[in-house]
Amino acid sequence: MSAIVRLCALIAIVLCSLSSQANRPEYFTDEIDTEYRALAQHLRDLLPPSDLPLAYLPSLGPFNLMDIRPTKMDDVGQKQAFANFNFGFFGAGFLNIERKLLTQVTGSTICTKQKCTDERIKAINAFLVDASEALKALNDNDRILIVQQTDALVYRVNNTFYTPTTLLTYFPSEHAGFVPSAQFEMTPLEQSAPELIMNSKYSEQLRLIMSQHNVAAVAKIDELTTNIIFAGFGDNHWGVVVGANVKPANVGDHNHIGLQYERIKALSDMGFYYQTN
Numbered sequence: 001m002s003a004i005v006r007l008c009a010l011i012a013i014v015l016c017s018l019s020s021q022a023n024r025p026e027y028f029t030d031e032i033d034t035e036y037r038a039l040a041q042h043l044r045d046l047l048p049p050s051d052l053p054l055a056y057l058p059s060l061g062p063f064n065l066m067d068i069r070p071t072k073m074d075d076v077g078q079k080q081a082f083a084n085f086n087f088g089f090f091g092a093g094f095l096n097i098e099r100k101l102l103t104q105v106t107g108s109t110i111c112t113k114q115k116c117t118d119e120r121i122k123a124i125n126a127f128l129v130d131a132s133e134a135l136k137a138l139n140d141n142d143r144i145l146i147v148q149q150t151d152a153l154v155y156r157v158n159n160t161f162y163t164p165t166t167l168l169t170y171f172p173s174e175h176a177g178f179v180p181s182a183q184f185e186m187t188p189l190e191q192s193a194p195e196l197i198m199n200s201k202y203s204e205q206l207r208l209i210m211s212q213h214n215v216a217a218v219a220k221i222d223e224l225t226t227n228i229i230f231a232g233f234g235d236n237h238w239g240v241v242v243g244a245n246v247k248p249a250n251v252g253d254h255n256h257i258g259l260q261y262e263r264i265k266a267l268s269d270m271g272f273y274y275q276t277n
Contacts, residue, residue, distance in 0.1 A: 025085050027078045031175040038182035039068065039173070040089070047094065056094040057105070062229040062237055063148040063156060063217040065180060066090040069257060072177030079258025080235050087234030109236045111275055117265065121273055123230065124240045127213040128271075134206040135226065135242070138218065141202055143195070148217040149207045156217075157199045167192045215239075221256045235259045235276055242271035249274070 024033050043066060047056060059065040068086050073079050091102045111117055128135075138144060148156035153164050159179055160169040166188060173181040187193075206218065217229045225243030232238060237259060241249070248266045255261065259276035266272045 025078075025081060027073075027075070027081070029175065035173040035176055035178055035181065039178055039180065040093075042182045042184070043090070043180075044093075051096065053096045054105075055096070058150050059094070060087060060091060060233055061148075061150075061216050062232050063146055063219065064150060065161060066094070068181075069179050070176040071172050071179055072175065073258070076254040076258040076260075080254070080260055083235040083259060091233075106233045106236045109232045109238060110277060111238065111263070117263070117273070120230070120238060121265065121267065123213065124228075124267070124273060127209070127215060127228070127230075128240070128242065130213065131206065131209045134209055135218075137202070138206055138220070139223070139226065142223070144199055144203055144220075146217065146219045147203045147206055147210070149210050149215075152207075152211060155203075155207055157196075157203050160196055160199070162200055163189075165189055167196055169196070219256075227256065232276070238273075238275045240267065240271050240273050245269060246271050248272040 024036075028036070047059070047065075050056065056066070060067060063069075066086075068082075068090075070079060070082055073082065087106065088099075088102060091105065092099045095102070095105075111120060138147070144157060146156060146158055153162075155162050159171070160167055161180075166186060169185045169187075170180040171183040171185075172179050173183060209215075210218065214230065215228060216231050219227045219229070221227055221241070221243070225241060225246060227239060227241050229237050229239040241255075246269070248264055249255070249261050249272065251261055251264055253261050255274070255276065261274050262277035263275040264272055265274075
């Protein structure tokens with residue numbers, strides 16, 4: 001690692017550090033602050049340093065390793081604020097780029113032109129056609145709630161991250177319900193619980209189609225409704241909500257993970273396109 005890169009990385013980490021009460025979000029209690037510090041240290045221990053800019057960018061994508069969700073926070077405003085805070089903290093600490101460039105990363109998922117929206121809807125419709133049977137199988141499987149894929153060998157099902165050799169299962173932290181968190185179980189693949197192996201098998205076809213259509217994650221909202229996220233960082237997601245008799249949300253509403261809808265377009269009685277911001 002060159003001296004300049006090392007210095008830039010150090011500055012980024014210092015800028016985003018939680019070393020003082022003033023730097024942490026105002027809604028963090030002391031207990032939540034402690035949980036988040038422990039999580040940050042866990043991820044630093046887990047991920048080796050890299051000189052490459054944006055090397056860990058995929059890990060900040062929807063439901064990926066550094067896209068932390070506070071599952072016990074009830075206030076949607078706090079959830080949205082946390083999504084931005086978390087992206088800034090890990091983005092500056094792991095991406096080896098200047099802090100001001102982080103806004104360009106999130107901006108890459110924002111669509112403001114009709115042509116862009118039309119292209120996204122075309123991509124959504126193509127995925128829904130190819131994935132119809134796999135999505136039906138997902139809805140019929142009451143054990144699988146989240147499917148995320150980084151590549152064919154690294155992916156997430158529920159709160160377990162799969163690699164070719166190891167499974168890493170996270171448990172919600174006590175106070176904020178962070179997932180991932182510093183509470184986890186790491187097991188060799190050959191020693192993993194049978195139900196985790198079955199979850200991998202049952203999600204295989206859906207993950208294959210997700211890869212073909214560049215879909216980042218699929219998350220059930222309830223037993224009838226599914227959020228399909230094509231891409232995003234922080235609180236900037238775009239995708240489609242589908243399900244039986246889905247009613248379009250309104251601009252300004254918040255979705256099931258606390259992100260606010262900025263753009264909405266009904267696709268049919270079965271779904272709507274969205275962008276959050």
